[in-house]
Amino acid sequence: MNHTKTQAVTLVLAGLSLLGGCATAPDKDPSQDFQALMQASFRSQGIASVARLKQDPSQQACSSPQLSDAKALQAIREAAQASIQPPADGRYLGDWKLGEKLAQNGRGLTWTDASAEASANGAGCYNCHQLSEAEVSYGTIGPSLRHYARNHGAANLADAKGQAAVRYTWGKLHNSWAALPCSNMPRFGHNGMLNPEQMRHLMALLLDPASPVNAP
Numbered sequence: 507m508n509h510t511k512t513q514a515v516t517l518v519l520a521g522l523s524l525l526g527g528c529a530t531a532p533d534k535d536p537s538q539d540f541q542a543l544m545q546a547s548f549r550s551q552g553i554a555s556v557a558r559l560k561q562d563p564s565q566q567a568c569s570s571p572q573l574s575d576a577k578a579l580q581a582i583r584e585a586a587q588a589s590i591q592p593p594a595d596g597r598y599l600g601d602w603k604l605g606e607k608l609a610q611n612g613r614g615l616t617w618t619d620a621s622a623e624a625s626a627n628g629a630g631c632y633n634c635h636q637l638s639e640a641e642v643s644y645g646t647i648g649p650s651l652r653h654y655a656r657n658h659g660a661a662n663l664a665d666a667k668g669q670a671a672v673r674y675t676w677g678k679l680h681n682s683w684a685a686l687p688c689s690n691m692p693r694f695g696h697n698g699m700l701n702p703e704q705m706r707h708l709m710a711l712l713l714d715p716a717s718p719v720n721a722p
């Protein structure tokens with residue numbers, strides 16, 4: 507075999523093994539190599555520690571290439587539903603103006619923060635969602651949240667439909683996977699990124715008729 511042919515065969519073999527086409531099973535779980543690579547690539551600094559690389563069981567399941575069966579997804583959904591805590595004092599709605607500031611602020615959980623509790627995290631909703639007509643720049647990973655109250659039949663927050671929308675929205679902010687397991691939306695309350703007071707302000711941003719989200 508000449509040199510060029512040898513190279514071609516080697517390339518094909520490398521390609522096959524990348525596609526998982528090896529005839530024999532790998533001697534160890536390739537995800538272990540990945541974990542080791544991740545651990546070696548980051549270091550702890552301040553509150554931003556490598557503990558963040560540790561996935562909880564639901565995240566592990568969502569990250570697994572084998573996640574395909576409905577039962578596993580249902581288990582993640584149920585765990586998320588069980589994690590949701592309604593506000594201790596029964597108050598779901600805060601001030602939409604403070605909610606808007608949070609939604610447009612993507613800062614927080616960084617190594618320069620003194621502690622996770624002391625850092626007033628932003629919510630960064632704008633990174634993934636359109637929130638108002640006036641917004642110039644926003645991400646589109648999530649759906650537009652404009653006209654949120656109307657779209658959820660929550661014109662009157664006191665009636666049954668309005669109450670259902672309030673509970674659904676609180677759940678979405680607390681643990682988004684309760685409604686859609688493995689969604690790209692962060693599990694804000696569950697992971698301690700937002701506290702209940704901040705969640706209340708974001709609830710108002712989405713549901714208060716005076717909020718720019720609900721402007722006609």
Ligand code: HEC
Pocket residue numbers: 609629630631632633634635647648649651675678679682685686689690691692694708712
């Ligand atoms: C990293 C991207 C990302 C960020 C940041 C994010 N979301 Fe989401 N959000 C999504 C995605 C994707 C969906 C659609 C899938 C789902 O429902 O989980 C979604 C869905 C939603 C829904 C359900 C929509 C509906 O009409 O039922 C609400 C409400 C919501 N997001 C609110 C927020 C708020 C408020 C914030 C800020 C605290 C936020 N999201 C931050 C990605 C994100």
